[in-house]
Amino acid sequence: MHIKIMAKTDEFIKARVTKGYSQRELARHSGLSHAYISLLERSIKSVGPSTAKRLSEVLEKELEEIFNINIA
Numbered sequence: 145m146h147i148k149i150m151a152k153t154d155e156f157i158k159a160r161v162t163k164g165y166s167q168r169e170l171a172r173h174s175g176l177s178h179a180y181i182s183l184l185e186r187s188i189k190s191v192g193p194s195t196a197k198r199l200s201e202v203l204e205k206e207l208e209e210i211f212n213i214n215i216a
Contacts (some may be wrong), residue, residue: 148214159203
């Protein structure tokens with residue numbers, strides 16, 4: 145079983161902006177790099193389950209609100 149988790153670009157950015165975070169601020173709060181946040185927002189990079197959970201907690205959104213989860 146393979147799980148692919150990708151950010152829902154518009155919802156993810158809206159959640160970040162609503163929290164008042166720049167990409168760098170979100171990176172700092174989540175323990176990720178600014179470059180990684182940028183790749184997530186452009187749906188270039190997928191994210192692991194634990195990182196997706198951490199980002200959803202930081203952004204105070206349900207996982208399914210800001211990520212597409214595909215199980216193959």
